[in-house]
Amino acid sequence: MKYLRKLLIVTFVILTVVACGDDEDPDKEKPIIDISIEDAFPTNCDTIYFGETFELKLLFTDNEELGSFSIDIHNNFDHHSHSTEVTECNPGANKEPINPFAFIESFSIPDGLTIYETNQLITIPAGNNDGLYDDGDYHFFIRVTDKAGWSTYKGLSIKMFHKQTAQ
Template sequence: MKNLTTIFIPLFLLMIFNSCEKDEEIDKEKPTINLTIQDAFPLSCDTIYFGESFELKALFSDNVELGSFSIDIHNNFDHHSHSTEVTECNLDPIKSPVTPFLFINDYDIPTGLKQYETNLEINIPLSNENGIFDDGDYHFFISLTDKEGWSEQKGLSIKMLHR
């Protein structure tokens, strides 16, 4: 019996140590949204026009791997703010929306990238089935998520106008 114990205890310990996975480095950093690159658009206080398209230009980075991003454009007729805004723009008087524009869309970033510069063309329609969109103050909200699930947001105050 003593011989069996001498064999099984080391064998049991060897099995336990080999079954433990090696700890991989854990991603603890949020990705970054860089709007200081050349030709970045939109920036706070920029104007976007109904019935036209524009190119979203931003640089996304992460220490391990990027995942996806989303764009949310919504009215700011009540002058609410997002905690990411640092620039104050000239706001129109507070008003009630009649036919506000709303745009929410998600985009995947190609797999394996630590850095990604957007070249996304976004078309802004003039109207919808309810009529011509209300012009005025809007928010352009960018949310970036890395593969691990960390996210960073950037809220911009913009004007959306008819030419």
């Protein structure tokens, strides 16, 4: 009798665990970054000016739920490439960085959204304690991650100048 009772308890526990399992298909789709919307900024080959503020305007979509996004701006003075769709836009001459600008920041997306249009204001300083930032070729990377952890990257080639030295 004790054996039957133990067997029933084990069977009950197994059935409970199986019944409570997640029957839904896991999210297997990456989110999408859309830079073709009206007034999207930046897009490939755009110019951003030091000492000014710009509105980051992009559209993110996901089949289930968006999570967060980040941007990374770094110099491309040596015209290196990445495994994204970064393309060159009339690159300047290769040069050694003296005081290059670098920016990495993450932003949250409100819970429950499958579509999100950014309207983030980003201020680019003119310089730091070492002086004015270097003008020239930069990469602008955008990464969006959904709640399931899938992410998509988009890389853009941009120019960054001080207004008084804009070329």
